[in-house]
Amino acid sequence: MFRSVESVLGILIIIGAGAVVYDVLAGSRGLDLGYFQANWLRYARAVQVNLLATSIAFVVGMGIGFLVGWARSTRTQPIRKILSDFHQAKVQGTARGRSALAVTIAVAGVRHYLRRIADGYVEAIRGTPLFVQIIFAYAVATTFYPRLAGVEFFAGVVALTINTGAYQGETFRAGLQTVHTGQVEAARALGLSRWGAMRHVVLPQALRLVVPPLTNEYIGLFKASALLYFISVFEITFLSKQEAYQGHPFESFAMITGIFLLITVTIARVVQYFEARFRIPGLGIEPARD
């Protein structure tokens, strides 16, 4: 995502150039450097709210995402196949009772509909704007708990969680699907147990596959947390807008974009490093973008 320090420098230069332009056009006094010194701590505190909301949503969303991805990556047998298998077993005289057949069909049915529900969840979330999801969650929360303190933060985190759950579900599905079947079969053929195959074959691959897109998801979610200002969560965008109105538009814009770039670049860099470190040629999946 970020190839070079050059680019970051370039952005700073562009912002600086913008300041000059602003100075010329709006007749302002240009960038007030003293402002940064006096106020950076307030911005740092405010961005902690973003990081907190993002992290809670990300971790809880990961649980949801794993379940969803797992549900969507399992393959269910069509009932016709189950019946024909049963029929064949009967011919060979190895059939188990009718109740066993009923259970098999029931399990397959339940799994099929679990998968469908997971599909629906992912499609519904990916098809609608996160912004609307946040407003919706806020409307629900304030209707049912109008007087609860911090309800807007809670509503915001819930919306982010539900959102990221769907996107992470996509990632886990891709990861698990890539590794499933063939690799597991090969591992079992070597005599590994079901758990052994999971532990030594599936997980090492799936984790490598899933970490880069999940990092991008974290970065995306962190950026999305800026939306919480709209439901009056006191986070960095809220502060920045407030400050902008109080006569520091340019300083507060530089501050907020600088902070976002710093954090996203840092995370991307760290993960890029580990990714390169643990890279296996020919193994990779694309991240889903929200």
Added chain:
Amino acid sequence: MIRTEDIHKHFGALHVLRGITLEVTRGDVLVIIGPSGSGKSTFLRCINLLVRPDEGRVFIDGVQVNRADIRPEWVRQQVGMVFQSFNLFTHLTALENVALGPIRVKKAPRDEAETKARQLLARVGLAAKEQSYPAELSGGQQQRVAIARALAMDPKAMLFDEPTSALDPEYIREVLDVMANLAHEGMTMIVVTHEMGFASSVASRIVFMDGGIILEEGRPLDIFEHPKNERTRAFVSKILR
């Protein structure tokens, strides 16, 4: 027809071609052999100016072509080229691949270009494949389309850079047949290949290149049976085996 004088080419510190002087007369088939990295492809590319020689002169039909006032695009219309990796345009069908050059470069009318493309495809035995995309063709078929594509420009000469070395053995024959026919029809050709059967039956002359220079040159029989140079002998005995 094609003449080069003292061609030199550097890639950074690497001196790839160190003075290549050659002449190919009309209707000649010149085969170039030599170890990997000896500069065969680079030399071929110098002829149609895909690579610009640092020093030396390239003549086509007596005209020096590596001059500032001659467009390389014009030169490339005079000589066709066939690549080791076919390089058919992925997004076009076989017919479109063959017709593209005449339509875009020579500004020929579309139907005229397509009629001619059909004839050329028939000539290389692929009349039935005109609607296929490259991904739907075997390697041998792709290479035959690539030959037709080069022929569509009515080139005065053809350059072949290891046209069969990316092919599965069973497809090599069909491509070599097309090339041999082309030679019999009198096409001037420079071919980099290690297919010794083709070289000895079709080539009028063979050139052995190593380290960016021509070490030996002669008729197929002389080069294969009685190489004078020690390195030629070693190389020939390796590939004949």
Added chain:
Amino acid sequence: MAVATEHVGRTRAPPIFSLSNAARIVEMVIGGLLLISIMSVVLKFDIRDPRLWAGYGPNFVRGFWGTLGYIALILPISVGVGFAAGWARVSGHRMLAWPAGAFVDFFRGVPPIVVILFAFLFGVDFIPLRVQLFLQDVFGTSSNSLPFTLAAFAVAFHSGAYQAEIFRAGFQSISRGQIEAAEALGMRHFQTMRSIILPQTVRLSLPPLGNEFAVLIKDTSLLGALGATELVGLSQEFTAQIPISGGQIVWAFAIWSSVALTYFVMTFLVTRLLRLIERRFRTPGLDVMSL
């Protein structure tokens, strides 16, 4: 020539309409209805409430057209910007590649809402008065609508930055051999670009572009935060007035469900439409790539 002719063997593109496709869509509609009815039971609202629609209906319709208008404005700009930036990045000229890289990194690293907000609030200050007056004369833009247009540009640039990466990947995936073969035919740089590189890039970029367009449609909702004349903005305006106008609180749920549903249908249609186009232009050997 003495080479045997082979038989025609073209692979067919999968059918655009199939029974399993139709079944999936039916399943989706039923699922959607189910989801909304479950929500309306749990949250005790009725999405068909005529008293709600009597008041909200005009806002919804106006907002819907407003959203379509913004999409029509933003989409072409974003494609233009994205294509230009993607091209600049592979152009090999440092003077082009470097600013394009900075542009892409900036818009990908900063939340779109932040850029939109500041473009809306302070962007006008950057446009000299004379140009503002000129715009008013020529396009009839009122000084009120200019900030919204600037905010829309911010959305376009944000999406453009992502599209630049898509196009760049498309450009870069075209092999050197394709270009060399074109040159060997005597094509000039421009011809090679036009008949070889562009068609392949566009085809390779279509699937990820489809996703990106869906994202862009959803991102227009951010303009609602500024109170723009589009779906989210007008819906927000109406919900804010519910307590004053004597409506029911639960109307908000019905409103936001309808809004969400509308976006869902729009993104669904766009992704399907692009998939259709993609199928129409399917070329064997050019579809294996995923960017």
